[in-house]
Amino acid sequence: MQTPEEFLEANGLETRSLDRTGLIAAFQKEMEAGLAGEPSSLKMIPTFTSPYGEVEKDTAVTVLDAGGTNFRAGTVTIPSDGSEIKIEHVEKGEMPGAKSYVSQEDFYAVLTGHVKRCTPFAKDSSVGFCFSYPAEASADGDAKLLMWTKQIQAPEIVGQWVGAEMKKRLDPKPSKITVVNDTVATLLAGKAVEKDVHYSAYLGFILGTGTNVAYIEKNENIGKLKDAPAGFMAINTESGGFSKIAQSKFDEAMDRKTSDCGCQRFEKMISGAYLGRIGLEVFKAAAREGFFTEDAKLAVLQLGSLESYDLDNFCAMHDNGKPNPLLKVFVDEKDRAMARRLATPVFERAAVLTAIHLAAFIIKTGGGTDPYAPVNVCIDGSTYYKTRVVSFPEIVKRELDAMLASRNISYALTVCPDCAPMVGAAVAALLK
Ligand code: BGC
Numbered sequence: 265m266q267t268p269e270e271f272l273e274a275n276g277l278e279t280r281s282l283d284r285t286g287l288i289a290a291f292q293k294e295m296e297a298g299l300a301g302e303p304s305s306l307k308m309i310p311t312f313t314s315p316y317g318e319v320e321k322d323t324a325v326t327v328l329d330a331g332g333t334n335f336r337a338g339t340v341t342i343p344s345d346g347s348e349i350k351i352e353h354v355e356k357g358e359m360p361g362a363k364s365y366v367s368q369e370d371f372y373a374v375l376t377g378h379v380k381r382c383t384p385f386a387k388d389s390s391v392g393f394c395f396s397y398p399a400e401a402s403a404d405g406d407a408k409l410l411m412w413t414k415q416i417q418a419p420e421i422v423g424q425w426v427g428a429e430m431k432k433r434l435d436p437k438p439s440k441i442t443v444v445n446d447t448v449a450t451l452l453a454g455k456a457v458e459k460d461v462h463y464s465a466y467l468g469f470i471l472g473t474g475t476n477v478a479y480i481e482k483n484e485n486i487g488k489l490k491d492a493p494a495g496f497m498a499i500n501t502e503s504g505g506f507s508k509i510a511q512s513k514f515d516e517a518m519d520r521k522t523s524d525c526g527c528q529r530f531e532k533m534i535s536g537a538y539l540g541r542i543g544l545e546v547f548k549a550a551a552r553e554g555f556f557t558e559d560a561k562l563a564v565l566q567l568g569s570l571e572s573y574d575l576d577n578f579c580a581m582h583d584n585g586k587p588n589p590l591l592k593v594f595v596d597e598k599d600r601a602m603a604r605r606l607a608t609p610v611f612e613r614a615a616v617l618t619a620i621h622l623a624a625f626i627i628k629t630g631g632g633t634d635p636y637a638p639v640n641v642c643i644d645g646s647t648y649y650k651t652r653v654v655s656f657p658e659i660v661k662r663e664l665d666a667m668l669a670s671r672n673i674s675y676a677l678t679v680c681p682d683c684a685p686m687v688g689a690a691v692a693a694l695l696k
Pocket of ligand 1: 395396397398399413414447475476502504531
């Protein structure tokens with residue numbers, strides 16, 4: 265009988281043997297095609313937002329943050345004296361459409377309800393909106409939803425300019441609604457709080473429910489943007505859509521059960537919405553191959569879903585005080601040990617793939633050639649920081665060092681400021 269490691273590899277789930285150089289080259293090819301407007305799995309969306317503008321200070325502005333799981337809103341003030349950014353009047357709820365279908369009226373009612381609630385506290389009537397989904401950006405700050413990711417169920421919103429739709433439903437109307445992707449917001453937030461350091465280039469990276477990277481590009485390199493003025497802008501790469509990568513049998517089985525089968529191939533291999541689901545497919549396939557006792561096999565085959573945090577806590581043997589479904593499935597200690605050995609590589613692979621794609625984008629910025637001016641990679645997201653069974657920050661650093669040292673590229677992994685999406689959305693709204 266195969267070992268668990270042989271079983272995983274035979275089904276295409278590999279980590280050690282991943283072709284790092286080949287994948288970096290594949291990412292780079294897709295980036296260039298995306299920028300040129302040629303067919304590519306990387307959307308490479310020009311955002312018309314540059315981090316180099318001046319930001320209005322001491323002005324409270326309303327911000328919304330629509331993430332994969334949560335929705336937050338409040339006001340943000342960036343003080344002129346460099347003191348801590350003020351985030352006030354925050355209310356948090358569930359992202360509309362995350363658990364079940366939501367109509368467009370109910371969807372916008374949540375958004376506009378928060379704008380109305382925060383308006384009395386805001387000094388500036390514009391709104392900054394961090395919208396963490398693939399959206400085309402317009403030069404005047406609006407965003408048109410291209411598709412939902414993270415299994416959100418609000419189909420009518422696809423194709424709509426969300427800022428304009430909100431404005432239609434608001435009276436009085438905000439002077440402007442600036443919609444930015446969370447990766448762009450993270451990049452802007454990182455830049456807004458930097459002190460006494462000099463970076464040659466910037467990346468905003470999210471690894472939470474979903475994943476994505478934004479970086480700063482020279483406008484002249486964005487071939488698909490005709491008549492772009494000279495300067496720089498953030499590119500929302502939508503890196504989670506990258507498709508030039510082989511999937512394992514487990515990824516394929518998991519993908520078939522998603523509402524957007526065939527989409528977001530890379531995201532589905534590394535982000536929090538999917539790692540538990542991949543683990544479940546590993547367990548089911550392993551159960552059929554005889555890796556578990558009969559009782560565990562029956563229980564695994566009946567398990568309908570598995571959250572990433574339950575799988576992570578189980579593999580890390582961490583008790584978070586809530587019942588973990590896997591402890592009921594795997595009762596026998598030998599089954600538990602086997603299950604951990606089979607599922608931990610799902611997280612290890614995710615961490616290594618994370619590093620590979622970050623390396624590709626760090627190289628793409630062209631920065632970091634001077635060790636005193638590294639590329640700043642500002643990172644946010646629960647999967648990156650909170651996964652227990654493996655340390656994403658450690659693996660990513662180790663892998664990046666190995667991949668970038670030979671190219672003489674310096675980089676810095678920076679923890680983004682608290683509530684980076686809200687801060688970044690405020691920066692975007694307050695950029696002059
Ligand atoms: C979305 C991106 C977003 C990322 C991180 C992905 O599912 O397509 O727009 O930046 O998740 O939240």
